[in-house]
Amino acid sequence: MPDTPNGIPDAVRAGRPTVWRNPHRRPAAEILPGLAYGLAEVAAAEARWRRFDPLLARLFPDLETGRIDSDLLALRADVSAHVAGIAGAAIWVKADHDLPVTGCIKARGGVYEVLVYAETLALRAGWLRGGESYARLAEPVMRTAFGAYTVAVGSTGNLGFSVGVMARALGFAVEVHMSHDAKAWKKQRLRDLGARVVEHAGDYGSAVASARDAFAGRPDAHFVDDESSVDLFLGYAAAAFDLQRQLASANVTVDAESPLHVYLPCGVGGAPGGVTLGLKLLFGDAVRCIFVEPVAAPCMLVQLAAGLERPVSVYDIGLDNRTAADGLAVSQASLLVAGTVGALIEAVVTVEDAALFTGVRDLWERAGLRLEPSAASAFAAVAPALAALPETHRGTHVVWTTGGALLPEAEFQKALAAAA
Incomplete structure (x- = not known):
């Protein structure tokens, strides 16, 4: 070789x-x-x-x-x-x-990065004012506002679920790109959340690369990059x-x-x-x-x-x-x-x-x-x-x-x- x-x-x-x-x-x-x-x-x-x-x-x-x-x-x-x-x-x-x-460690990274994105959007748009409780982000008007944005991730399952649970709870659209070796039940529980699951014939790395390319430069979306995200880390x-x-x-x-x-x-x-x-x-x-x-x-x-x-x-x-x-x-x-x-x-x-x-x-x-x-x-x-x-x-x-x-x-x- x-x-x-x-x-x-x-x-x-x-x-x-x-x-x-x-x-x-x-x-x-x-x-x-x-x-x-x-x-x-x-x-x-x-x-x-x-x-x-x-x-x-x-x-x-x-x-x-x-x-x-x-x-x-x-x-x-x-x-x-x-x-x-x-x-x-x-x-x-x-x-x-x-x-x-x-039910997995990925909440510590995946949930956190979704929260960072929500905070960034809310502060930039003036939906959240200084000193105001972040509980405001759970209100119906905020769910509607977040619904105009998509959170995407490439995953074998647990990171996708952690990102999906948090993003859907806030009202974001969710797209999870998954590898061929991801378990069928992990794909189904994401669909049950209302996430769009995109399946790839390749392994985890190819799923991440495809998702990264698909969401590059989109102002209405955020890609959680498991390979290079500082917020996740x-x-x-x-x-x-x-x-x-x-x-x-x-x-x-x-x-x-x-x-x-x-x-x-x-x-x-x-x-x-x-x-x-x-x-x-x-x-x-x-x-x-x-x-x-x-x-x-x-x-x-x-x-x-x-x-x-x-x-x-x-x-x-x-x-x-x-x-x-x-x-x-x-x-x-x-x-x-x-x-x-x-x-x-x-x-x-x-x-x-x-x-x-x-x-x-x-x-x-x-x-x-x-x-x-x-x-x-x-x-x-x-x-x-x-x-x-x-x-x-x-x-x-x-x-x-x-x-x-x-x-x-x-x-x-x-x-x-x-x-x-």
Whole structure:
């Protein structure tokens, strides 16, 4: 194959499970000051979230305070030992699989970017005056005004749903471009919201590219670009404040002697990358972020290993991007994310599909967690990381789940059956 990327481990090329310690990682104090986005930008995103609390509480009755956040759950000692493969590991779950409104982590980015667009339109048109409660944006006259605009996105499912739920709740027209590997039930629930679903024969990347082209330059539309959106990225980054608050409430110490290890499923990279930026800004090198990818679609590992000089795809090294973890079935990582947090990622762990289904079954039977295969990937990475990275034996482990609560019962039963 001509122009084959260098630096990719043989095991990754062969599609075998791998723990890849990032050779490009640098101390946070060395990297963070040179980034385009810092604590001020992430704090501003958090402040914007809070401005929208009254609106979200009005639109979604289950959100009493308007805050979209999930519980931090401590696994029982026996379940932690099963996940880690050793006794004594303290494992917590940041339960974004049960996140309000959307049941997935994509709400943190997708909902946030729709809110940013709504705020921009409302302030520019004078529909919202300074100091006025953002709950006004839920009024019928505002729904009519927003109805003249379209919000579009390319997605394998969960981002599209998160964008669709928020945009339709405000009255926007919605168009979601979806790849061939997106689940049929995810397409149908978008149609049930009133969104227009455009199906593509290609993979996730081609769906995003087609949608981007279709909406380029349209003044009456906004395209949520999962590969390069700064608003999406900062929406995810603000989640670090939620975890910081919860760890403090649980009296969990995070410092050099008691580091925090966070396991993050990775598709194109926006959600785990944003969370990594936020956590590094708050905890520095006391937090170690470990990305998790399917063996057939390790796009972030491949990009970081090959370098940032040009985009690199898993197809370039002979992998097929076929995985049951549809939310992680991405052939090429976001260069925005790779370029921003690439030197802050501790390691990438790749896992086989069989481990995802086993994780779905085990976490349901042992801990009552209802996960999608994509979300179970992070649990499958804990034991390999502990075995390969001695420094992970100290401190606390947080597995960040990404989706599952809204999985239809028939689909959940299929995942459980696949573990057998």
